[in-house]
Amino acid sequence: MKMKIGIACIFLLLFVTFIYKFASTPREDVKIQVFHLNTATKEDLMKLNGVGSAIADRILTYRETAGFTKKEDIKKVKGIGDKLYEKIKKNIEVEAK
Secondary structure (H helix, E strand, O other): OHHHHHHHHHHHHHHHHHHHHHHHOOOOOOOOOOEEOOOOOHHHHOOOOOOOHHHHHHHHHHHHHOOOOOHHHHHHOOOOOHHHHHHHHHHEEOOOO
């Protein structure tokens, strides 16, 4: 009985180790979708994590009035603070107008 429990524990430890290693290894075949703030459509912007219709509209309004010169400018849009910026910064870029 003790041997069966020991074998089960070893198997469980190996299984958990394998799953952790597999889950924590970045996948090379997954590409991050990147949107250019000066050209993205409202629909594109709404694909960003945490950006809904209202914030997408504000981004478009800011783009029309001031434009984006660097990705950090998006924090000047009402509703986008440091927390949301951290979630979306890898998915946004700025190219010249």
